[in-house]
Amino acid sequence: MKKSDIDYFVTIVPFLLVSVLVLLFFIFPSQTSRLLGGIRSLLNNSLGIFYLIFGLFIFLLSIYMAFSKYGNIKLGGGKKEHSDFAWGTMMFTAGLAADILFYSLCEWMLYANQDRISSLGDITLWSATYPLFHWGPIPWAFYVVLASCFGFMLHVRKRTKSKYSEGLRVLLGSHVDGIAGKLVDLTAVFALIAGTATTFSLATPLLSQTVAKLFGLESNNILTIVILLIVCIIYSVCAYLGIDGVSKLASCCTYLFFALLLYVFFGGGHGRFILELGFKSLGNLADNFLSLATYIDPTGKSSFAQDWTVFYWAYWMVWCVATPFFIGSISKGRTIREVILGGYIFGLSGTFISFIILGNYGIALNVFGQANLLKMYNDSQNLYSTIGTIISSLPLPVIAMILLILTMITFYATTFDSITLVAASYSYKDLENKEPSKRIKLYWSILLILLPIGLIFSDNSMSNLQTVSIIAAFPIGIIMILLIISFFKDADMYLNE
Template sequence: MRRRVDWVITLAPFTTVLALCLLFAVRPVAANEILLKVRHMLGNTFGVWYLAVGFFFFLVSLYIAFSRYGEIVLGDAGEGPRYSFPAWGAMMFTCGLAADILFYSFSEWISYACDPHIGEMGKVQDWAGVYPLFHWGFIPWSFYLVLAVAFGFMLHVRKCRRHRYSEACRPLIGARADGICGRMIDLLAGTATTFGVATPLISEFVLQITGMHASRLVVDEIILTLTFVTYTSVLLKKARGISRLADACMGLFVILLGYVLLFSGQTRYILETGFQSFGTMIQNFPELATFTDPLRKTSFPQNWTIYYWAYWMVWCVAAPFFIGSISKGRTVRQTILGGYVFGGGATLLSFIILGNYSMGLQMSGAADFIGQFKKSSDIYGVIVSIVRTLPCPELVMLLVILTMIAFYATSFDSIAYTASCYSYRKLDDGQEPSMLIQFMWCVLLIVFPVALLFSRSSMANLQSISIITAFPLSLILFAIVVSFLKDAGIFLKKRSDS
């Protein structure tokens, strides 16, 4: 194994994470100040770049799906898919940011309702439910899906044995993929994989809804539990562990959404507001995607949209590789459109049902979650208040905890598996990375967010890390898109000539 593992690519992220953890532990104030300064420079000065990248990826996803590229099968001619549509869709959804999606679904509309930009646009009822669908919908999933078909083409059509970003850029950069240029691309991508923000959010959420006092011991126990579930699923991988865990996650997820929709007393409001918000988002999509607030009246895109596009770009390092690998036997068109239906659709349903439930109580005057948030600035406490308004709140809390842990484990398992493949110089088709390497990546994905939690870093600092990391990474994403279009074009030409 030692000869096959690229220890430079594998250990560089560990070294970077340990250095950052040490920095936040020894000089938390100074580290936070540096993060905010760099984040302001990138988000405020170059923010339009992030918005342009997001809009570009969405348009490219549609072009690829409905053009001649969409007919390409990610595999050998006549090869059928390995997974059924439901199993494939479940794995695609759960390998993303599912735990974060659950967390934000309950309360994100409240943050928008408190933002002055909503007042500029109109009423809370008309717009607070629109932005969650926009920030978690088509553009974010376009990042995943465009790269997924590029990686799937590289793995299943070109049969590349190097699971690297540099290999995906080879059609554009040529032999430089084997030199310093390729090395820099792989090092940047490998380090970016570690910047997850889910851990502190999930840990704090669990602590809040269980009523326990935050302590290092409690957080450690939560993380160890998640790691154990992750490692167990890794051990079950030969028995399709990810597929089975993803099915369990989706089962819990559907039960939670069904319970809130059918037994909350807000069914009509949830459906009607969700339908209206989706229509408003579609009607205003180009404007929402290109709004820059040049006069900085509210700095809404700088505080929200730019962060979300950066957030998803950072996670693009691993999740699209996994989606591409499980899409073997499917066409490019099926992968992109199926991703929007399963991944994007499940995401939007979560925000429509969980978010509109609490917004319905707010709009009817049955609760004042906005007032509670303005008074305390404690979004976790607000979520606890929301859950307590449901029938049998203790049961709902338990269901939420189990669902978030299951989603967390599935996401990290799939990403750790993909990152483990990234650690190898070459992997033959069907060859599995060692369990030791997979477990190392599981630990790595947890360490840095926990360090931020212990150093009392704010949500703004977590956002800053995503924005800073995504800036250079976006250049690589562009290179991968150009490389795929070039290589796939050559493939189609040869196929038509033969």
């Protein structure tokens, strides 16, 4: 690749923006937290309803796309490039990262004392149901709808620019080659960085604490940063291997993931409770899906929807910058119907099993009096130490800790090498079906790790992370609407041809 092929605006400007943010978090942590809190409050109070409406719209749209004439469109000619298992594991591991382990173990605790949960009735049931909603059909709808759009763009229209702006070409014409296209791509890249920062900064302290406990080290920010850098090296090396390396690592990650789940299910001694509560919570989700998707308190007495549902929809929206591109790129030879329904089958089955086993095991410890996890968390406000208690309650906890560490590392590596491949493509004016150079992939590997390191020094890291995602998701939501309109316009032209 020549230097003239590099899109320096989209490559350099995000680096400068992230560097400024890192410096602000490091030098002025409390002031930055207050500023972000004010912006988040404004967005939540004024525009929270936008995220909820958009989430429900995307889910309904995915069902329409799958069973309408658009579902028959095949993404490129020839045979499928990957087996169903390899395709499903790559899609599942690329779409969730290590967050799924962190939240599966603790999310029910975050809801249990909320007024919204107590007002619904059975606290145990609703604490187990809401995680399935926040990680369920709507999040995967974001992925599969955009993956269909990008897969059509890449494999049917055979466009060589793997960028958000290219998806708008039918709608905006030559404007995507000018300043409008660059602003779209800049917004997308910044949102991608915000999403990866959220993932790294929330889940990595759990990995750090588990490593510290296993090896008798002190758990602190330095250890967390060292682990972040090690993970960065691992996924950078994996990105060098290309799509075959991603496929093998995704399969390895899936085996480790299910080994951990089986260990907790059979070793924890609460298999019956886990299954029964899981079955009941799935039914509860199905019965109340529409009311959950539209819940917001217009009186302002409860901020549950803004604090959680709005955050999650924003979180999935910023991840839509990279993950759907990756899913679309590995879906050559499949129909849009297969992409959407396959995404739901592989995505929801893995996600639901994780939350039902890991989450309900923690609930069982609390319900049966083996560990008062809610009191422990309320007293300490430390999720990571409370999760440590859950892991330590298992027989031979060393085995559980080793499985957790290996699974988290492979989840990170699988997710972020695929993201690095996608992000690196933004650095080129036209990739022409070639892979980004190793130097560009290394550049993005380092860039994606900077903001998480800066956020570690923030006084209110979780709130700041949620705020960064919510802010970045708003313009991304508008761009996603334009992408969908552009897809339908282009698909109609294709079908009429």
